[in-house]
Amino acid sequence: MQTDQLLARALEGDFLSIEEGVFLFENAPTALLMEVGNQIRQKKVPGDVVTWIIDRNSNTTNVCIANCKFCNFYRRPGHEESYVTDIETYKQKIEETFEFGGEQLLLQGGHHPDLGLSYYVGLFKELKELYPNLKLHALGPPEIAHITKLEGSSHIEVLQALKEAGLDSLPGAGAEILNDRVRRLISKGKCGGQEWLDIMHAAHKVG
Known part of the structure; x- marks a missing residue:
């Protein structure tokens, strides 16, 4: 398994297996996972508005x-x-x-x-x-x-x-x-x- 290939699949909307998720957890830099996660979020909810509740x-x-x-x-x-x-x-x-x-x-x-x-x-x-x-x-x-x-x-x-x-x-x-x-x-x-x-x-x- 290679990190860049798994992240590319994730960006395309593919579901990763448990084993692939564990591999990313153990091998991918946290900053890179955050960046890819943000890119996926932008596809689903475009924009830079972040909301919260008190x-x-x-x-x-x-x-x-x-x-x-x-x-x-x-x-x-x-x-x-x-x-x-x-x-x-x-x-x-x-x-x-x-x-x-x-x-x-x-x-x-x-x-x-x-x-x-x-x-x-x-x-x-x-x-x-x-x-x-x-x-x-x-x-x-x-x-x-x-x-x-x-x-x-x-x-x-x-x-x-x-x-x-x-x-x-x-x-x-x-x-x-x-x-x-x-x-x-x-x-x-x-x-x-x-x-x-x-x-x-x-x-x-x-x-």
Whole structure:
């Protein structure tokens, strides 16, 4: 394999194999990869305008039963340091975000055993009633999987209900490593890699 040939194919829109991608990762200069990436981006989205969004992260709760080995954030149900964020705290954070020109709230949190679909539907509706222009970027695939399990429902049904309540977009959280052997070792309480992907596919179907 040769770097220039692989990059030329990439510029033509060809999909490279995993082995070819690894070869470029190990052999191509980072600056060259950045330049080729920018050329491909220019073909798809011409121009020099770069956009971004100002948002704020807020945790819904630190109560979690996923038992991830790498997490220092979670607390078991009933722990003296456990909490569920109240509406007044959300209001303060959202209004501060607006003051700084932000428009989006990223909501994530633990797998609380008592917070099911009705809780999040109610929360999203209340936030949207208070702040109609707020964008809700909330609940990663593991949280959707957790809610689905609590409800005995389907991913599509949960996502549709959340969308109707005000969910604007779904973050790609909780992927870590989409290898089930590794996931069982480090985060056995989270959904597996295939379910993570299934939820993302369902989210695209819901729109």
